[in-house]
Amino acid sequence: MSKRDPKRLPHDFHLWTAVASTVDPLRRKGLLKLGPLPLPVDEPAATVIKAPPARQTPRKPFLPPYQAPLPSASLPEKAVDPSIRRKLGRGRIEIDGTIDLHGMTQNEARGALHRYLHARVGRGDRTILVITGKGLKTDNDYIAAMSERGILRTMLPIWLSEPSLAPLVSGWSVAARGHGGEGAWYVRLRRL
Template sequence: MTRRPQKTLSDEDRVLWGLVARSAVPLKGRAQPPPIDVAEPAAIAPPAPSPSGPISQPQAKASLPAAPRSLDRPTLDKLARGRLPIEGRVDLHGMTQDEAYSLLFSFLHRAHAGGLRYVLVITGKGSSSGGDGVLRRSVPAWLATPAFRMFVSSHEHAARHHGGSGAIYVRLRRTR
């Protein structure tokens, strides 16, 4: 039997694994393992002060992109009718919030890096006991957080044949 070569984790996978590992609870009688040193993505450094002299006002930190807004009506209609391609899909059915958040973040990060523009996030409609699903309520709120603003330009509930209120069209920001 041949042994497969071990693969090393990319920085993105290491960050994702760190998020998952922090949420894990050890079995009874087992000690908590030491935390894994996860290198977070480097932050944008503020610009250096000008050599002409001291600056009277403090430099502002690099600002985040504006919060995602709703898709405009013409774009929404084109997506619903299939005139704009949906270039990627992710299905979050049956996942816990932590699992769904990690998967959604990594999916949107990869899609943005790959230059995709429109993706479909399937959350499901929730339990049959009459209440809204947890992911159905949570995902739009997550998309408006600073962590997702770097990737998401706008989002809106999908057309009925794409999942209706149990799915979300997401327009990703253009890559620079």
């Protein structure tokens, strides 16, 4: 800050004088003069003997309405081996095929996924990249509350664990950032 010249008045001095003229000063003697307050009289407390609380059976903790578990959390044995996933993310293992489910309805996407995986298993491919898109996030992960755009990402692990695809798939996990991150999945197929 620069030092102000004491002879020079501030540029808003006229405003200050206008406001100061409308204010009444406080009377110091009348405001601060308070007499001693009477002390509260302690009444003898009635002695109440309380019975010990009856032992109650413990209640179950509050459970929110049923929420479907996350597919990847409910099927941890189906995750791709972490070392293989790292190699896929770094490009040391090649991706044999890619399917993009963007813009499809659930039925179309499920049918396309079934046809594609059956064809790739017949060719002997091992690693597939399935692109679902991130979709919209919701406050909770309840499947019925999710919007249509995020449902493919939620439903993919459920579809992969269906009886028609489960024997073909050895595991799946979310793709690395370079391959789409949370909007894509690595799917490892079994050898026939």
